[in-house]
Amino acid sequence: MTAATDQRTVLAVRDLKKHFPIKDGALQRVVGQVRAVDGVSFDLLRGETLGLVGESGCGKTTLGRVLAGLEKPTSGGVYFDLSEQQRTELDQALRAGQGEDLAQLEAAHRVDRLDATNWRRFRRNTQMVFQDSFSSLNPRHLVSDIVGRPLRVYKEASGSALTERVVGLLEQVGLGRQHLYRYPHQFSGGQRQRISIARALALDPELVILDEPTSALDVSVQAQILNLLHELQQNRGFTFLFITHDLSVVRHMADRIAVMYLGRIAESGETTGLFDDPIHPYTEALLRANPDLTGDDEGFRGLEGTVPDPARPPQGCRFHTRCEYATPDCGWEIDDVVLQLEDTPALFDKLVGVERRSPFDADLEFVDASAAAALETALHGDEVPSSMKAAIEQVSVGAQTVSIKFREVNEVLLTPRGNDRLAACVLDALPSRD
Amino acid sequence: MTAPATNLQKTDAPVVASVRDLRVHFKSKAGIVHAVDGVDFDVRDGETLGLVGETGCGKSVTARSFLRLVPMPPGIPVSGSIMFHPRQRCTACDGAGCVACDHTGRVVSTCPACSGTGCSTCEQTGAETLDLLTIPERDLRSIRGNRIAMIFQDPGKALNPALSIRKQVAEVFYAHRSDELLASAGIDPSSHSLPTGLLRRRATQQSRTLENVLLSLPPLRSRRSAITAAADDRVAAALAETQIPNPRAVMDRYPHELSGGMKQRVMIALALACDPDLLIADEPTTALDVTVQARIIELIKELQQRHKTAVVYISHDLSLVRRVADRTAVMYAGRIVEVGDSEQIFHEPEHPYTRGLIDAIPGAHHERGRLAAIEGTVPELIDPDPSCRFAGRCDFAAEVCWTRDPALEPVGDRQVACFIHHPPEHGEAPTFDRTAR
Ligand SMILES: Nc1ncnc2c1ncn2[C@@H]1O[C@H](COP(=O)(O)OP(=O)(O)OP(=O)(O)O)[C@@H](O)[C@H]1O
Ligand SMILES: Nc1ncnc2c1ncn2[C@@H]1O[C@H](COP(=O)(O)OP(=O)(O)O)[C@@H](O)[C@H]1O
Ligand code: SF4
Ligand code: SF4
Ligand SMILES: [Mg+2]
Ligand SMILES: [Mg+2]
Ligand SMILES: [Zn+2]
Ligand SMILES: [Zn+2]
Numbered sequence: 001m002t003a004a005t006d007q008r009t010v011l012a013v014r015d016l017k018k019h020f021p022i023k024d025g026a027l028q029r030v031v032g033q034v035r036a037v038d039g040v041s042f043d044l045l046r047g048e049t050l051g052l053v054g055e056s057g058c059g060k061t062t063l064g065r066v067l068a069g070l071e072k073p074t075s076g077g078v079y080f081d082l083s084e085q086q087r088t089e090l091d092q093a094l095r096a097g098q099g100e101d102l103a104q105l106e107a108a109h110r111v112d113r114l115d116a117t118n119w120r121r122f123r124r125n126t127q128m129v130f131q132d133s134f135s136s137l138n139p140r141h142l143v144s145d146i147v148g149r150p151l152r153v154y155k156e157a158s159g160s161a162l163t164e165r166v167v168g169l170l171e172q173v174g175l176g177r178q179h180l181y182r183y184p185h186q187f188s189g190g191q192r193q194r195i196s197i198a199r200a201l202a203l204d205p206e207l208v209i210l211d212e213p214t215s216a217l218d219v220s221v222q223a224q225i226l227n228l229l230h231e232l233q234q235n236r237g238f239t240f241l242f243i244t245h246d247l248s249v250v251r252h253m254a255d256r257i258a259v260m261y262l263g264r265i266a267e268s269g270e271t272t273g274l275f276d277d278p279i280h281p282y283t284e285a286l287l288r289a290n291p292d293l294t295g296d297d298e299g300f301r302g303l304e305g306t307v308p309d310p311a312r313p314p315q316g317c318r319f320h321t322r323c324e325y326a327t328p329d330c331g332w333e334i335d336d337v338v339l340q341l342e343d344t345p346a347l348f349d350k351l352v353g354v355e356r357r358s359p360f361d362a363d364l365e366f367v368d369a370s371a372a373a374a375l376e377t378a379l380h381g382d383e384v385p386s387s388m389k390a391a392i393e394q395v396s397v398g399a400q401t402v403s404i405k406f407r408e409v410n411e412v413l414l415t416p417r418g419n420d421r422l423a424a425c426v427l428d429a430l431p432s433r434d
Numbered sequence: 435m436t437a438p439a440t441n442l443q444k445t446d447a448p449v450v451a452s453v454r455d456l457r458v459h460f461k462s463k464a465g466i467v468h469a470v471d472g473v474d475f476d477v478r479d480g481e482t483l484g485l486v487g488e489t490g491c492g493k494s495v496t497a498r499s500f501l502r503l504v505p506m507p508p509g510i511p512v513s514g515s516i517m518f519h520p521r522q523r524c525t526a527c528d529g530a531g532c533v534a535c536d537h538t539g540r541v542v543s544t545c546p547a548c549s550g551t552g553c554s555t556c557e558q559t560g561a562e563t564l565d566l567l568t569i570p571e572r573d574l575r576s577i578r579g580n581r582i583a584m585i586f587q588d589p590g591k592a593l594n595p596a597l598s599i600r601k602q603v604a605e606v607f608y609a610h611r612s613d614e615l616l617a618s619a620g621i622d623p624s625s626h627s628l629p630t631g632l633l634r635r636r637a638t639q640q641s642r643t644l645e646n647v648l649l650s651l652p653p654l655r656s657r658r659s660a661i662t663a664a665a666d667d668r669v670a671a672a673l674a675e676t677q678i679p680n681p682r683a684v685m686d687r688y689p690h691e692l693s694g695g696m697k698q699r700v701m702i703a704l705a706l707a708c709d710p711d712l713l714i715a716d717e718p719t720t721a722l723d724v725t726v727q728a729r730i731i732e733l734i735k736e737l738q739q740r741h742k743t744a745v746v747y748i749s750h751d752l753s754l755v756r757r758v759a760d761r762t763a764v765m766y767a768g769r770i771v772e773v774g775d776s777e778q779i780f781h782e783p784e785h786p787y788t789r790g791l792i793d794a795i796p797g798a799h800h801e802r803g804r805l806a807a808i809e810g811t812v813p814e815l816i817d818p819d820p821s822c823r824f825a826g827r828c829d830f831a832a833e834v835c836w837t838r839d840p841a842l843e844p845v846g847d848r849q850v851a852c853f854i855h856h857p858p859e860h861g862e863a864p865t866f867d868r869t870a871r
Contacts, residue, residue, distance in 0.1 A: 055723040188811045189489075218488040218750060223794035223807035230803030245724065248753070252796035252805070289728035291753040293780065293795055300757055302729030306693045343680045 009082045010207050010239045011044040011067060014094060016076035018059075018066050022311060032311045036062040038263030039076070041414075043087070044207070049233070049240040051254030051271065053247060053286065055307055059263045060243045064209045067241065068128040069111055078111040080122045081206070124154055127200035131212035133192035137184040143170070143195055144180040150202040169198040173228060190221035194228070201232065209241045214249065226253060247290040251275055256420070259283045262318045263310055265414060269421035279423040282319045284430055315359050317412040317425065329426050332391035332406050334362040337375075340383060347374055352400075360406040363398075372402050379404075447479040448542060449519065450712050450744045451500070451566075456514035458495050458504055465816040466510070469495045471768035473514070474842060477712060479521075480538055482738065482745040484759025484776060486752055486791070488812055492768045493748045497716045500566055500746075501578050516566040519543070519559075520581050521711045531742075538742040540711070580610040583705035587717040589697035593689040599700055600685035603669040606707045611668070618667075619660035672703040676733060695726035702733065709741055716748045731758055752791055756780045764788045767823035768815055774848025784850045786828045822853070830854060832864035 017040075019033040036059045044050050052060050065071045067078055079090060086105065093102035106113045114122055130136040137146055148166045151157045157165050167177045173194040184192055193213060200208050210229070214222040226249065233240060244250050250257060251271055258268040259282060267280035278284045285303045305322040308314055314321055316331015321339070323330065334356060341348045350371035355363040366372045376397050379389070394405040414422040453475050460467040470492040477483050485493050498504045500516055522543045524535035531537040545556035545563065552558040566574065566582075586592045594602055607615060666685070673681035676699040689697055698718060705713055715734065719727035735758070738745055747758050755762055756776055763773040764785065772785040783789045793806035810827045822828070825835040834853055842851040850856075857863035 055725060190811060219752065219791060219794045220488060220808035221811065223796070223805035224809070226796065227803050227805055227807055234803070247724070248796045251798070252800060252802060285725060289724040291724075291728070291751070291757045293753050293756060293792065293797055297757065300728060302727070302732060303725035304729065306695065306726075343683070345680065345683045 007084045008046040009043050009084070009087050010046050010080070012079040012082055012087055012090060013043070013067070014041050014077045014079070014090075016040045016063070016066065016078060017074045018062050018071065019074045034311050035263050035313060036310060037066065037073075038310075038313065040260075040263075040265055041076075042258055042265065042268060044239060044241060046206070046239050047233075047237050048255045049242055049253055051250035051257040052241060052243045052260060053245060053250050053257060054260035055286075056245065057307055057310065058260045059310070060260055061211055063260070064128065064211050064241065064243050068126050068209050069123055070128065072112055077106070079105070079109040080111050080114075080118075080126075082109060120154075124150070124203040125206040126209070127203070127205040127207070128209040128211065129193075129196045129200045129213050131215050133184070133189065133196050133216070136196060137192060139184055142181050142183060143175075146184070146195060147198045147202060150199065154203060156203070165202075166198075169202055170195075172201065172232065173198045174224070188221075190217050190224060193217065193225055197225075197228070197232075201236075204236065205238070207239045207241065209243070211243045212245070213242075215244065215246065222249070229253070247275075247286060248292055259286065262307060262313055264318060264424065265422070266319065266425075267421070267423040268414075269417075269423075270419065273419055273421065279417055279421065279427075279430060280319075280425050281323050281325050281427075281430065283423075285322075315411075316409045325427060325431050326385065326387045327426055328387050328390040328407060329409055330387065330391075331409050331412070332388045333359045334364075334404065334406070335359070336388060337364070337379070337404060340378070341375070343383075344378065347371060347378065358408070360408045361404070363401045363403045365401045367400065369400055372397050372400050375402050447481060447536070447538075448561075449476045450479050450521070451516060451518045452476045453496070453499075454515050454517070456496065456499060456516065457512035458492075458499060458514075459510045459512050461508045461510060462816070464814075468768050468815045468818055470499070471815070471818075473765075473768070473770055475763050475770055475773055477744050477746055478761075479536075479711075479744055480738075480742045481760045482735075482747050482758055484755035484762040485746060485748045485765060486750065486755045486762060487765035488750060488791075490812055491765045493750075493765055494716055496765070497584070497714050497746065497748055500582060500712075500714055501584060502566065502574060503584075511567065514567065517557075518564045518566050518577070518582070518712070519561045520564065520577070540742065576610070579606055579704075579710075580708045581710055582712045582714065583708070583710040584714045584716065585698070585701045585705050585718045587720050589694065589701045589721075590689065592701055593697060595689050597688075598685065599673070599687055599689070599692075600666065600669055603672055603685075603700070603704055603707060604665045606704055607665050607668050610708050615661050615664045615668075618664035619657055621657060668707070672707045673700070675706065675737060676700075676703045678703070694722050695730065698722065698726075698730055699733070702730070702737070706737055706741060706743070710743060712744045712746070713738075714746045714748070717750070718747075719754070720749070720751075727754070734758070752780070752795060764791070767812055767818075769823060769851065770842055770849075771824065771852070772848065772850045773842070774846075778846075778848065784845055784848065784855060785852050786830055786854070787824050790827075822851075828864075829869045830864045830866060832862055832868075834858045834861040835864060837861075 016037055018037040019035050021030040022032040022034060023029065024031045040063060054060055066073050082090060089101060090105050093099060093105060108118065111122055144163065144166055147169055148162050151162055151165055166180065170176055170179055175191065175194055187195065214225050217225065232238060242250060242253050254271050256269065257271050257274050259266045259280065261282050266282045274283065275287065278287060288299055288301045289303060291300065303322060308321055314331055315333045320326045320330035334354065338354065341351060350367045352365045352367055364375065376395060379395060391407045392404060393407055396403045412424050412426055414424045417423050453473055456470055456473040458470040460469055473496055487493055495504055520543045521540040523529045524532065524539055524541045526532050526534040527539065529539040531539045535541045543562040544550035545553065545560055547553050547555040548560065550560040552560045556563045669685055670681045673684060678684050678696065678699050719730050722730065747755065749755050759776045761774060762776045762779045763770050764787065766787050772779065772788045779788060780792065783792055790806065790808040794808060796805055808827050813823060813826055820839045821837060822835040822840050825831040838858060840851045840853050840856065842849045843856050845855045854864050854866060
């Protein structure tokens with residue numbers, strides 16, 4: 001940690017979920033839920049920079065927006081500004097369930113339960129900087145209005161005092177008085193990002209959530225912005241949540257890192273340790289795919305497959321569909337059979353229906369007996385990973401159906417791994433290569 | 435990195451395309467934008483040439499010039515040539531690779547004007563030489579997608595949303611491989627009979643409605659479906675090469691049903707379908723996740739090794755180009771400022787801009803807040819005066835840098851455009867020892 005003066009927790013996030021309904025048809029009936037954020041917990045300590053990384057669509061922006069109060073959580077809690085003792089009390093109260101203590105803590109700290117005064121305090125202390133400075137800066141407003149708006153809304157300043165405050169802010173981000181009366185389109189991408197940062201800093205917030213602040217910029221300009229952010233943090237003690245998909249950037253900027261996969265945290269820990277010695281196979285996969293300037297070609301490798309549908313996250317460990325180390329305990333399920341079938345159109349076309357008793361146990365009905373027999377044979381074939389085969393507890397072939405039952409497993413949760421590290425994997429350590 | 439041995443081979447390999455003094459400007463309200471302003475480089479057989487530089491420095495315009503895809507107007511073709519030397523299959527080994535073809539499976543096509551003895555069209559090289567900037571549009575069409583193929587940043591936009599993958603990939607074969615399709619269907623492509631003529635038009639997808647009716651009648655119908663089947667086989671094989679799981683099923687899908695990585699694989703399949711001599715990839719992985727990006731790059735490398743295609747790989751991401759390219763050309767404000775072996779350039783950059791770019795990438799050795807940022811931004815390229823385009827951001831700029839253009843000249847095995855390496859005849863030369871600020 002760089003500038004942590006005490007151990008105040010700026011945000012304590014507890015089992016946070018944000019689901020979006022999927023609507024269909026003329027009646028717009030809800031047919032499912034996109035589980036964009038699906039059970040996330042962590043603490044953000046004052047003065048630190050927490051990096052949030054993960055593939056596209058894994059829920060980083062959604063998480064950032066919920067934390068910034070721009071979106072209401074579906075369930076779970078975001079708690080603002082706790083002392084170390086309050087944090088301990090909170091976790092005790094949460095374990096104990098509903099009670100006097102919890103109600104009291106929630107009224108004062110839980111972001112979606114705050115009274116007007118505390119809500120105001122939270123909102124002005126939590127600011128967000130977005131990736132796309134084109135759409136986040138109103139093209140019809142002058143820079144003076146854009147940067148001055150938070151000050152006006154919170155009645156911090158007006159008239160010439162306001163202008164001077166804005167000039168001060170612009171100077172902090174490397175711009176100046178000469179830029180006051182220009183429109184966003186008159187600036188380069190890097191300059192627009194500076195304007196966004198100036199706006200976010202206007203109310204001197206505690207926490208700044210930076211969502212891919214440099215992803216649209218060239219490296220030379222990115223370096224300017226990263227230096228600027230660091231300098232501002234040094235001078236004013238900001239807490240940063242730094243969202244990015246660029247591992248080189250996050251390693252440079254973050255004290256701690258949380259790796260997200262499909263709405264959940266797969267691994268978190270102190271930056272250097274996590275980079276040098278990842279525990280979760282997904283963290284390793286991200287690191288191997290990162291084209292940095294020092295590694296050799298040996299380790300540079302991609303990851304097969306795509307991120308599964310967040311409306312139907314896999315059982316057990318969400319990464320099991322792509323994990324090269326997957327074990328029989330990683331959550332193999334009926335959906336994995338259906339996935340395999342989709343790659344075999346001759347068989348898939350003959351599948352009539354799937355009668356599920358649970359995600360792990362179902363009857364697959366085919367048009368004829370030979371197709372059913374063919375599936376049974378295929379389940380023993382090379383296409384099926386051996387750990388998946390080993391997870392099958394029972395297969396029986398009926399007239400036109402195949403009943404399959406997989407070993408039932410619970411969700412793989414984050415567990416402590418020492419040194420401030422948490423990982424959600426059934427393995428104790430990464431299997432060594434070679 | 436590629437082993438040094440192959441690097442040497444590639445440096446000696448014959449040139450597939452050479453760009454000389456390419457200048458493409460654009461008309462704008464503020465004046466003439468000198469987007470590409472005197473670009474020179476060669477692409478050699480079987481190599482990957484990386485083209486890096488910041489946004490707007492002219493990478494895409496350079497790339498698109500190869501196939502004349504820059505819209506004119508507003509583009510203005512000011513000067514230059516892109517000499518392309520098409521290859522043909524090596525007859526000694528039938529493409530398998532032998533000593534005669536330096537194990538590439540292909541050899542230079544001979545100049546049709548002089549049959550290889552050397553004349554003015556081929557600049558005495560004896561190799562077939564086409565200036566891509568001036569050959570007739572009809573000749574260019576037969577090269578596009580056939581001898582030279584291109585992949586773009588956004589695979590979603592490059593694919594037609596209304597056509598199945600099968601139709602889009604098959605089109606390439608109909609356009610460039612109609613003889614092979616006819617032959618596979620058991621029809622002599624050189625015959626001039628009416629049915630063959632009709633089927634040929636079918637094979638090049640030029641059939642009109644009436645012809646389609648004729649083709650659907652018994653004697654021709656089976657032949658027609660034989661052509662379709664032959665095309666399907668080729669489409670499936672092309673998709674399979676890009677490791678798309680279950681290509682026959684993917685063929686019937688539409689672009690919106692595929693993920694970004696999948697779409698880019700389809701684009702690669704399309705690009706490599708006709709085994710081109712040159713592949714131009716303009717930021718092909720910029721829109722993808724790193725995990726998918728790494729897979730696509732492995733794929734391009736592997737296919738390149740198999741097909742011995744020369745690749746121009748364009749990206750703003752230096753770390754990535756280091757992984758991909760045998761040689762790297764660094765572009766700044768419409769010019770090449772440094773070009774040479776990738777290993778050398780990334781290890782010991784010579785041009786101040788290249789140094790700046792490499793230092794700006796956050797690495798493990800950087801202290802936080804101490805990245806070496808290049809101050810300022812890319813200058814406006816409207817009617818620029820003669821000067822080093824980098825002078826405004828260069829730590830070492832001397833007076834001469836503001837008044838004269840440094841030329842791209844040899845420094846060791848590389849070429850660099852900077853007065854530090856080539857002191858001007860008059861005036862004091864800049865040096866790395868003296869910073870301007
Ligand atoms: N308003 C919404 N309605 C429905 N689904 C949504 C909404 N916002 C996000 N999602 C879905 O939630 C998931 C997570 O999206 P999110 O934007 O948080 O991802 P991300 O990690 O920020 O991705 P990227 O790296 O591409 O920015 C995605 O599947 C997305 O499609
Ligand atoms: N169709 C066009 N009309 C006008 N200007 C263009 C056009 N295409 C490119 N340019 C200009 O040419 C310059 C180089 O662009 P480009 O080659 O796309 O850069 P990059 O290196 O990012 O690929 C830019 O200044 C751009 O604005
Ligand atoms: S639990 Fe660990 S080993 Fe199992 S699939 Fe998940 S990441 Fe892989
Ligand atoms: S020293 Fe002069 S010529 Fe060389 S890059 Fe700098 S400004 Fe250009
Ligand atoms: Mg996002
Ligand atoms: Mg471009
Ligand atoms: Zn040969
Ligand atoms: Zn000739």
